[in-house]
Amino acid sequence: MDLIAIVVGLHLFVFGICVEGQGLSYNFYENSCPQVEAIVRAAIQPIFLTDPTSPAAFLRLMFHDCQVQVSCADILVLAAREAVVVSGGPQIKVALGRRDSPFAPSYKHADSLLPSATTGVDGMLQLFANKEMTVEESVAIMGAHTLGVTHCLNILNRLNQADEGGQVQGMAPGFESFLRLNCPQGSLASNASFVLNDPTTLTFDNHYYKNVIRGHGVLRVDTEMIMDPRTAMAVKRFAANQDDFFQAFSSAFVKLSNSGVLTGNQGVVRKNCNALD
Incomplete structure (x- = not known):
């Protein structure tokens, strides 16, 4: 299954009904969607079970997104956090409330912002x-x-x-x-x-x-x-x-997950992770 399609589906399911608050906080969805983390966990665990390479993919996607802002924000951070845990890594508590970038950088621009294989x-x-x-x-x-x-x-x-x-x-x-x-x-x-x-x-x-x-x-x-x-x-x-x-x-x-985030009235909440509304 295409990883972007998975992220799109999760985003529409969870954050289409879970938007509130200003800035990052640990209880951002406390009123609108208090089970958000459990929902994300339940949605991606079957993916991890059927595709053992998917945790690495989710983690890389989040790392790259933090360089170029092309994601569905919170959903990607939560998915990457779960990828670490399901692979035997540490439990990481993250604040939520990120909004999506209003811009869609080109492939070349995104590449220019990511570290190359020759980086020392x-x-x-x-x-x-x-x-x-x-x-x-x-x-x-x-x-x-x-x-x-x-x-x-x-x-x-x-x-x-x-x-x-x-x-x-x-x-x-x-x-x-x-x-x-x-x-x-x-x-x-x-x-x-x-x-x-x-x-x-x-x-x-x-x-x-x-x-x-x-x-x-x-x-x-x-x-x-x-x-x-x-x-x-x-x-x-x-x-x-x-x-x-x-x-x-x-x-x-x-x-890394807090770097350059858009919150409050900044950015947008996309209905489709792949495109601007």
Whole structure:
């Protein structure tokens, strides 16, 4: 089932009758729709059961939306929050009351606002600092990569940047060989083929950081985080203590979900997530 269609359906079902209040709050729908969180949970749990890859998709969709404002607002945050929980991650309490963007950015404009596969630690820290995250929270939010996959198209450029000895800096030789085998240069299927972000790709845990320490980081930023003194300590701590990771991730998730939101009389409440009314 198309993920956007799911979001559209949920939005029409829930928020067509649940609009009230001003600004973000934890009881925004207390009078108009007090069971909103339970309704969302009940609606998406069957999706999670029939498609084990959907939690990663919902989480990515929310992350991308927070960069470009193209969603149905609250419904996407709640769906992403449930995606984390159903995958074994922390319970995250989020304030509600977001309204939709009155503009629909172009595909190219949206792409220009999203971090690329070549983004390193400097770019990552700047991106999340703009959303008022600490260095620790920035490292924690990257832990969302514990779910899902990375398409080979986003890896080929990195594999081309080997040193004189033929090795990619910071990447374990055995893992590099694995990536080259699964993402061959010149492959016509590089956009369709992929590699797992970590061995427990369906479980929200701290294995992402353990992989980074072992030199099994898939993206450039993964490898740089353990090599950069600004981020290395947080990577090691999260690898050693999953509870610390969950706590920092929860804080970062809330900050990301609150970044640049439209509330009150700002924005609109769309009837169709895919289009402006």
